[in-house]
Amino acid sequence: GWWDYGNYILYEAQRPALANNFQTGINDSAEFFVNDSEASADAIMDNDSLKYVMLDYRMGSPYSGVKYGIFEDMAYLAGEDPMSYHDNAASNKTLPANDKYFNSMYSRLFYGDACGGSLGGHVIEPLEHYRLVYVTGGVDPVKVFEYVKGATIAGDADPGSTVELKLKIATPYGQGTYYNATRAGPDGRYSFIVPYPTSSSSFVKTDAGYTITGGSRPAAVAVPQGAVLAGATIQAP
Numbered sequence: 001g002w003w004d005y006g007n008y009i010l011y012e013a014q015r016p017a018l019a020n021n022f023q024t025g026i027n028d029s030a031e032f033f034v035n036d037s038e039a040s041a042d043a044i045m046d047n048d049s050l051k052y053v054m055l056d057y058r059m060g061s062p063y064s065g066v067k068y069g070i071f072e073d074m075a076y077l078a079g080e081d082p083m084s085y086h087d088n089a090a091s092n093k094t095l096p097a098n099d100k101y102f103n104s105m106y107s108r109l110f111y112g113d114a115c116g117g118s119l120g121g122h123v124i125e126p127l128e129h130y131r132l133v134y135v136t137g138g139v140d141p142v143k144v145f146e147y148v149k150g151a152t153i154a155g156d157a158d159p160g161s162t163v164e165l166k167l168k169i170a171t172p173y174g175q176g177t178y179y180n181a182t183r184a185g186p187d188g189r190y191s192f193i194v195p196y197p198t199s200s201s202s203f204v205k206t207d208a209g210y211t212i213t214g215g216s217r218p219a220a221v222a223v224p225q226g227a228v229l230a231g232a233t234i235q236a237p
Contacts, residue, residue, distance in 0.1 A: 002099065003137070011045045014205075014215065016196070020069065020133065026077060027077060027078065028044050028047075028048060028132065029074075030073075030074040030075070030077040030078040030126050031044060031078040031079075031155060032045075032053075032105055032147070033043045033055070033059065033071075033074050033104065033105055033106040034071070034075045034078045034080055034085075034104050034105070034106065035078075035104065035105050036100060036103040036104055036105070036127065038105070038125075038127055038129065039094075039106075041105045042129055044146075047146050050147060051091045051146065051147055052144060052146055052147065053057065053109060053144070053145045053147065053175065054075050054108060054142060054143070054144050054145075054149050055106060055110050055142070056108070056110075056140055056141065056142045056143070056145055057139070057140045058070060058140055058142060059071060059074070059106055059110070060106070060107075060110065061085065061086075061101060062095060063086050063095045063096070064101070071085070071101075071104075071106065072085075074106075075085060084100060085098060085100050085101035085104070086098055086101065087095060095150055095197055096187050097122075098122075099118070099122050102122035102124055102179045102187065103122075103124050103125065104122045107119065107124065107128075108124055108125070108126075109127070109129055109130060109143065109145055110143055110161055112124050112166075112176075112207075113169065113176050114126060114127035114130045114131060114132060114145065114195060115144075115169065115176050115177060115178040115179060116179045116180060116214050117176070117177065117179050121168070125180075126179060127195060127208045128150045128193040128194065128195060129148055129149065129150050129195055129227070130145045130146070130147060130148070130195055131145060131146055131148060131149055131195040131196045131197075131204075132143065132144070132145055132169070132171070132204060133146045133201070133204065134203055135171055135173055136153075137172075137173055141173065148195050148228050148229055149225035149228070149229060149230065149231030150192050150193040150195045150228060150231060150233055151194055151197075151228045152191055152192070152194075152229065152231070152232070152233040152234065153165070153191065153192045153193075153194060153210060153212070153221050153223065153233075153236055154190070154191040154233055154234070154235055154236065155189075155190055155191075155219070155236030155237075156188045156189060156236075157184040157188055157190055157214045157233065158185070158186065158188060159184055159186050159187065159215075160183060160186070161183070161184050161214050162181060162182075162183055162184075162186060162214055163182055163183070163184055163212060163213070163214030164179070164180070164181045164212070164213050164214055165178075165179070165180045165181070165192050165194070165210050165211070165212050166178065166179050166192065166210065166211045166213075167194070167196060167198065167206055167209075167210045167211070168206065168207045169196060169203070169204060169205070170204070170205045170206075171203060171204055172203070178194070178196055178210075180192055180194075184214070190214075193211075194210065194223060194228070195228060196223070196228070197223050197224055197225040197227070197228045198210065198222045198223045198224070199222075199223075199224055199225045208220070208222060209222045209223075210222075210223060212236055219236050219237050220235050221234060222234075223235070
């Protein structure tokens, strides 16, 4: 989470936080949230031995309608140009968010629930190693994600064909669809890394299996919790 939530996490969850009210870890935290590369974000998680990510609405950009938003502060501390996340539209004195903003780790987690798809007309990539485990209600919800190895789903399709993967996900406050697509190789092999198990928790509900299309008929693949945590490979039928 961002630094000003650090002491709350320490007190309420009794867990250490990367960034806290004494400003420790603030640069790594800022770099994580504004990064548009999951691999770079994963490196921060690994280097700092982190397991969970917490974020809320207020960490978004005021230029995207978030009152008192702090996204640009994080970009500045991460050594990025805060305005590089917006298109310059000086004629109407607005700075609409661009692809870079919507593909930041903050947007892909908070707005996209790590699921990918379309956000405000911007196509975002799903995340392979982050799964939503809890979200609060209200106008400023807090979301908690677990950092996991992710299960690999591997299969065969027509060489060079497009293979799509979908899984419906629901919480008490909304629902969405985890979506990814890839192209089968010259040998027909394809693979996905997925962060969500199909064994629903008490909070996050999912379909009984990921639906994969791209072959002669759709296939349903169940992914147990243990496979997501261990990074196991599951063969699609």
